[in-house]
Amino acid sequence: MSTRTRAVILISGGGSNLQAFIDQIQSGNLAVDIGLVISNNADAFGLERASNAGIKTSAIDHRQFESRLKFDQALMSEIDSVQPDIVILAGFMRILTEDFVNHYRNRLINIHPSLLPKYPGTNTHQRALDSNDQWHGASIHFVVPEVDAGPIILQGRLSIDANDTSDSLQQRIHKIEHFLYPLAVKWFAENRLSIDIDKVLLDGEISAEQLQTFDV
Numbered sequence: 670m671s672t673r674t675r676a677v678i679l680i681s682g683g684g685s686n687l688q689a690f691i692d693q694i695q696s697g698n699l700a701v702d703i704g705l706v707i708s709n710n711a712d713a714f715g716l717e718r719a720s721n722a723g724i725k726t727s728a729i730d731h732r733q734f735e736s737r738l739k740f741d742q743a744l745m746s747e748i749d750s751v752q753p754d755i756v757i758l759a760g761f762m763r764i765l766t767e768d769f770v771n772h773y774r775n776r777l778i779n780i781h782p783s784l785l786p787k788y789p790g791t792n793t794h795q796r797a798l799d800s801n802d803q804w805h806g807a808s809i810h811f812v813v814p815e816v817d818a819g820p821i822i823l824q825g826r827l828s829i830d831a832n833d834t835s836d837s838l839q840q841r842i843h844k845i846e847h848f849l850y851p852l853a854v855k856w857f858a859e860n861r862l863s864i865d866i867d868k869v870l871l872d873g874e875i876s877a878e879q880l881q882t883f884d885v
């Protein structure tokens with residue numbers, strides 16, 4: 670029997686984070702098998718990235734369902750068909766029902782382009798600029814029913830430059846994300862993570878490695 674961690678990755682768009690996982694797996698740095706990539710948008714470029722890497726894909730269009738719950742039920746049944754150890758949200762732009770989140774409790778993770786709890790929701794780069802923040806970044810967290818909340822596994826931050834725009838921040842944050850997300854999943858796959866109420870511990874303690882500063 671394989672001891673590798675099996676993942677399902679959910680996307681909605683470009684899938685650059687998905688690509689980062691594929692690259693790390695192919696170069697032997699991440700002992701994870703991606704059993705399935707699902708998109709709610711059949712045109713998502715990420716589906717092409719998955720197919721090019723020989724990964725099974727599926728598109729489930731949320732607009733075909735009469736309710737959020739019905740869509741989530743279809744999603745769950747597709748995900749469970751490959752019995753994943755972890756479900757990774759990588760730019761999946763749908764709000765998930767409590768039933769869905771509870772079904773994957775402690776094995777459902779998300780990446781969000783802000784230093785949570787700052788700026789849940791959308792437009793995070795502009796909001797950081799508008800607030801004259803010194804720091805901006807990305808957070809990887811276990812998912813709870815509340816949107817863009819939940820115990821934080823790992824954050825990466827960068828210093829906002831005077832000439833940064835929303836677009837430049839988006840590009841800089843993407844670079845950070847492509848390093849951080851495979852690292853967080855590596856920690857998960859190596860069983861190094863545990864949850865202590867609302868905190869994530871790495872090897873049993875809160876670690877300085879869980880907040881990294883980047884010069885990108």
Ligand code: GAR
Nearest residue numbers: 682683684685686687760780781782
């Ligand atoms: C990423 O920047 C991710 O943080 C963000 O979507 C982007 C997807 O990019 N996620 C959210 O905003 C979730 N609230 P990608 O498709 O190139 O990986």
